[in-house]
Amino acid sequence: MPTYAADYAASLADPAGFWSGQAARLTWQRDPPRPVLSQDEDTGFYRWFRGGRLNTSWLCLDYHVANGRANQPALHYDSPVTNVRRSYTYAELLDLTARLAGGLRAQGVGEGDRVLIYMPNMPEAVVAMLACARLGAVHSVVFGGFAPPELAVRIDDAQPRAIICASAGMEVDRPIPYLPLVREALALATHQPACVVVSQRDFCPAELPEVPATVAGEAAATAPRFVDYHELLQAAPVAAVPLDATAPLYILYTSGTTGRPKGVVREHGGHAVALRYSMGAVYGLKPGETMFSGSDIGWAVGHSYIVYGPLLLGATTVLFEGKPIRTPDAGTFWRLAADYGVHVLFTAPTAIRAIRKEDPEGRLARQYDLSRLRHLFLAGERCDPATYAWAGELLGIPVVDHWWQTESGWPMLATCMGYPDALPARAGSAGHPVPGYQLEILDEEGQPVPAGTTGLVALRLPLPPGCLPTLWQDDARFQQAYLDQFPGYYISGDGGYRDAQGYCYIMGRVDDVINIAGHRMSTGELEEVLAAHPAVAECAVLGLFDELRGQVPVGLVVLKDGQTLPEAELEQQLIQLVRSRVGAVACFRQAAVVARLPKTRSGKILRKTLRQLADGEEFTVPSTIDDPAILDEIRAVLTRRGMLKEIGGSQLDPSCLSS
Numbered sequence: 001m002p003t004y005a006a007d008y009a010a011s012l013a014d015p016a017g018f019w020s021g022q023a024a025r026l027t028w029q030r031d032p033p034r035p036v037l038s039q040d041e042d043t044g045f046y047r048w049f050r051g052g053r054l055n056t057s058w059l060c061l062d063y064h065v066a067n068g069r070a071n072q073p074a075l076h077y078d079s080p081v082t083n084v085r086r087s088y089t090y091a092e093l094l095d096l097t098a099r100l101a102g103g104l105r106a107q108g109v110g111e112g113d114r115v116l117i118y119m120p121n122m123p124e125a126v127v128a129m130l131a132c133a134r135l136g137a138v139h140s141v142v143f144g145g146f147a148p149p150e151l152a153v154r155i156d157d158a159q160p161r162a163i164i165c166a167s168a169g170m171e172v173d174r175p176i177p178y179l180p181l182v183r184e185a186l187a188l189a190t191h192q193p194a195c196v197v198v199s200q201r202d203f204c205p206a207e208l209p210e211v212p213a214t215v216a217g218e219a220a221a222t223a224p225r226f227v228d229y230h231e232l233l234q235a236a237p238v239a240a241v242p243l244d245a246t247a248p249l250y251i252l253y254t255s256g257t258t259g260r261p262k263g264v265v266r267e268h269g270g271h272a273v274a275l276r277y278s279m280g281a282v283y284g285l286k287p288g289e290t291m292f293s294g295s296d297i298g299w300a301v302g303h304s305y306i307v308y309g310p311l312l313l314g315a316t317t318v319l320f321e322g323k324p325i326r327t328p329d330a331g332t333f334w335r336l337a338a339d340y341g342v343h344v345l346f347t348a349p350t351a352i353r354a355i356r357k358e359d360p361e362g363r364l365a366r367q368y369d370l371s372r373l374r375h376l377f378l379a380g381e382r383c384d385p386a387t388y389a390w391a392g393e394l395l396g397i398p399v400v401d402h403w404w405q406t407e408s409g410w411p412m413l414a415t416c417m418g419y420p421d422a423l424p425a426r427a428g429s430a431g432h433p434v435p436g437y438q439l440e441i442l443d444e445e446g447q448p449v450p451a452g453t454t455g456l457v458a459l460r461l462p463l464p465p466g467c468l469p470t471l472w473q474d475d476a477r478f479q480q481a482y483l484d485q486f487p488g489y490y491i492s493g494d495g496g497y498r499d500a501q502g503y504c505y506i507m508g509r510v511d512d513v514i515n516i517a518g519h520r521m522s523t524g525e526l527e528e529v530l531a532a533h534p535a536v537a538e539c540a541v542l543g544l545f546d547e548l549r550g551q552v553p554v555g556l557v558v559l560k561d562g563q564t565l566p567e568a569e570l571e572q573q574l575i576q577l578v579r580s581r582v583g584a585v586a587c588f589r590q591a592a593v594v595a596r597l598p599k600t601r602s603g604k605i606l607r608k609t610l611r612q613l614a615d616g617e618e619f620t621v622p623s624t625i626d627d628p629a630i631l632d633e634i635r636a637v638l639t640r641r642g643m644l645k646e647i648g649g650s651q652l653d654p655s656c657l658s659s
């Protein structure tokens with residue numbers, strides 16, 4: 001049995017050799033020729049397995065059906081919000097996927113076309129992803145909590161030939177009709193897809209328009225057709241198209257530091273190899289076992305560990321439509337684990353904090369048979385040690401905090417539970433680098449810092465398979481955003497440190513990205529929205545500590561001269577503006593009016609100082625500040641609004657810094 005130490009060393013000493021070995025565990029339609037790692041001539045970007053041919057949908061479905069898993073459950077769908085539970089065997093999932101692929105092909109969708117998917121966690125969404133992959137079409141799933149303008153930006157960037165959406169999603173207390181949101185987005189977008197495929201939901205069916213109401217006359221000729229998803233399923237099944245390993249499988253948009261999201265690209269070959277490897281090495285899961293990832297298919301975790309990872313392995317995945325609490329109670333995750341015999345549960349610390357708040361004694365968990373649950377994996381945000389300890393005591397199993405990003409698509413730091421020599425996980429730490437990742441903590445000059453010193457978390461190039469090769473149609477942005485700062489490194493945007501025993505700690509973003517309940521949001525983007533309000537002269541959005549969600553955004557706004565709009569009224573208008581432009585998921589619920597914002601003498605707003613002030617952390621007043629008295633004014637406003645935290649160190653637990 002390989003050890004972590006040996007595999008880690010081998011993955012750095014000879015990346016091509018190590019990943020060739022992992023690639024050999026998959027069935028290729030054409031084996032990747034050597035060398036399996038190459039660099040693009042024009043950009044110098046690394047590419048894995050160029051010249052190899054395979055199809056991810058085939059590996060996820062056809063391979064298992066042909067190898068004894070036809071009648072094994074591939075997916076359990078459990079939706080307490082719509083009162084539906086349904087299981088699909090590998091054979092059933094293959095049949096649906098092959099027929100939807102046939103239906104999409106009849107609508108003109110082919111290799112290289114983009115397909116935007118705007119659906120909640122429902123089996124039809126998973127089938128849609130796999131059907132696109134089957135055809136070589138590139139899917140881009142957009143999280144349902146994003147508002148139409150966000151959808152429109154993604155439509156214009158990805159230029160999809162088709163959009164597949166649900167007629168509605170279901171939040172805890174209300175249905176969310178999706179089709180009106182899609183039509184609003186289409187009215188805002190320049191690009192129009194050829195068709196919009198709608199999956200009808202019984203609780204909120206949508207009337208499919210002949211032509212969209214927003215276009216008439218000549219424009220109607222370019223307007224999309226609206227088609228019923230279930231009609232497409234009547235098509236004859238089609239076979240998987242053999243694809244080049246470097247063909248894009250999907251684009252997943254994530255927040256950058258500006259309002260324009262970044263289109264992270266994932267390629268068929270590297271993705272399949274990396275995910276298949278991670279299922280065993282990181283999660284310790286075997287074919288035939290069950291994984292439940294409490295995430296949404298709109299996020300990277302959902303792509304990798306609800307859909308592709310478990311299916312590539314031949315495992316069973318649980319697709320859950322609901323929340324960790326209130327659907328109907330804080331015992332839902334434990335019920336799912338018991339009902340489906342889950343071996344590995346993966347969720348965000350926020351979900352555990354929410355469960356803990358509702359059921360601090362863990363009474364609900366004790367009502368269920370959790371004997372098969374081996375590990376609880378947490379990611380999406382740093383897990384505070386208190387939550388970590390609570391979950392560990394409650395479940396009596398190893399709790400593993402592990403670190404990754406949309407860009408990597410699979411964990412970069414973890415305690416790799418598939419290896420016999422995995423060191424025990426430690427509260428506050430995301431573990432050790434996963435084989436393939438050469439992690440360094442760098443100072444501002446790009447030099448490695450000693451153990452215990454906080455710095456920029458960077459990865460030495462080449463990144464292993466599965467990580468983004470570039471951004472969708474934007475090599476220059478990829479280069480500038482991740483590679484330019486220190487040649488030879490990928491810069492993660494996170495800060496952290498490594499202790500003397502090699503455990504790594506990720507302490508938060510060093511850029512203008514904040515993390516709300518494990519969801520990434522750009523303060524710059526929110527500031528653009530606030531600044532669009534006619535009364536606002538300038539503003540700063542800060543990610544402030546929140547007990548449940550880790551961080552929540554709070555706006556500080558300066559009014560234009562002569563503006564007399566009462567603060568409460570302005571606050572409500574700003575909240576509505578963010579909901580309608582970005583979406584409810586931004587959780588923007590507080591804004592305060594201030595007379596001025598602290599800036600450097602060159603005019604840069606001191607956001608970090610503001611956040612530290614509001615979070616009650618100790619800080620030194622920057623020597624570059626224009627007028628230190630502004631900080632006292634802001635403290636007074638935050639105190640008046642009850643926004644000031646009394647106890648500092650909200651994000652950093654001192655015990656983690658004692659290394």
Ligand code: COA
Nearest residue numbers: 144145171295299301323348350351354380517518584585
């Ligand atoms: N479609 C439409 N609206 C959505 C949505 C979706 N798919 N998802 C969330 N929203 C809305 C919610 O209804 C809520 O709206 P409101 O302001 O009108 O109440 C808002 O966005 C915030 O959503 P959420 O953070 O889910 O709030 P909540 O109070 O319903 O639930 C938690 C709180 C903690 C239970 C929830 O945030 C959670 O489960 N967090 C863990 C998330 C996670 O797994 N993240 C990791 C992803 S890898």
Ligand code: AMP
Nearest residue numbers: 379380381382402403404405406506520
């Ligand atoms: P996303 O791309 O949306 O998955 O967000 C990635 C970001 O979430 C990372 O850059 C980190 O800031 C944060 N993150 C994810 N996992 C962890 C973790 N285990 N510990 C600390 N931060 C994390």
